[in-house]
Amino acid sequence: MENILNIRNVSKIYQSAGQGLTVLDNINFSIAPASTVAITGPSGSGKTTLLGLCAGLDRASSGTVELNGIALEKLSEDERAAVRNQYVGFIFQNFQLLPTLTALENVMVPLELRGAKNIKSVAMELLDKVGLADRAQHYPVQLSGGEQQRVSLARAFSNQPAILFADEPTGNLDAETSEKIIRLIFDLNRDAGTTLVIVTHDLELAARTGRTIKIKGGAIFSDENVSYA
Numbered sequence: 001m002e003n004i005l006n007i008r009n010v011s012k013i014y015q016s017a018g019q020g021l022t023v024l025d026n027i028n029f030s031i032a033p034a035s036t037v038a039i040t041g042p043s044g045s046g047k048t049t050l051l052g053l054c055a056g057l058d059r060a061s062s063g064t065v066e067l068n069g070i071a072l073e074k075l076s077e078d079e080r081a082a083v084r085n086q087y088v089g090f091i092f093q094n095f096q097l098l099p100t101l102t103a104l105e106n107v108m109v110p111l112e113l114r115g116a117k118n119i120k121s122v123a124m125e126l127l128d129k130v131g132l133a134d135r136a137q138h139y140p141v142q143l144s145g146g147e148q149q150r151v152s153l154a155r156a157f158s159n160q161p162a163i164l165f166a167d168e169p170t171g172n173l174d175a176e177t178s179e180k181i182i183r184l185i186f187d188l189n190r191d192a193g194t195t196l197v198i199v200t201h202d203l204e205l206a207a208r209t210g211r212t213i214k215i216k217g218g219a220i221f222s223d224e225n226v227s228y229a
């Protein structure tokens with residue numbers, strides 16, 4: 001089967017204060033559809049940058065990122081946003097909900113962008129799926145961290161993404177809440193075949209995926225198809 005993601009000779013150089021900082025240096029890997037992958041490595045090694053490039057949130061300085069057969073570097077900002085809307089779910093360590101919108105409205109946003117039908121009832125169903133139907137009218141500040149992350153999951157699921165990227169999805173949550181979030185994420189893989197790419201410091205979580213890619217100093221240090229789960 002064709003890979004859902006192909007990363008070829010990808011480098012990222014940030015420009016700051018007139019100087020170039022090479023954060024990713026000639027990265028190569030591919031990800032098979034419906035697989036589960038952890039990206040680990042020390043702080044500052046380039047994991048978040050790499051995830052952003054894979055998801056089309058940012059553009060590589062050189063090399064190619066191919067998502068579902070689409071070469072992202074050839075696309076305009078708007079075209080990349082359209083590809084993200086169609087294929088990609090993304091969840092962040094800090095949830096990144098819109099503070100002026102209720103839980104329900106936050107989940108409705110991507111549905112509106114896609115011109116989906118019955119937006120409100122679809123968003124309610126998604127909230128129900130993550131166990132938050134009774135929090136639909138709450139604003140992010142009125143929700144606990146775990147609840148906010150569940151809203152953010154409902155939002156990420158809303159376009160039934162082919163691939164879900166999660167950047168330290170449990171980094172700010174207690175152990176019990178983390179486990180709930182992780183189960184919801186893995187359910188998506190099991191039930192819908194969604195490919196999972198999870199950046200994490202948590203080696204136990206990494207061991208539950210089928211493959212661990214370790215990044216060090218902007219390069220791939222190891223890439224192992226092992227699972228202890």
Ligand code: ADP
Nearest residue numbers: 014015016023042043044045046047048049050
């Ligand atoms: P990790 O997720 O592994 O902690 P990051 O990808 O966040 O690593 O960061 C890698 C390096 O790139 C760090 O040195 C960080 O300071 C730098 N960096 C990240 N984003 C930017 C940016 N927008 N501009 C300049 N430097 C950045």
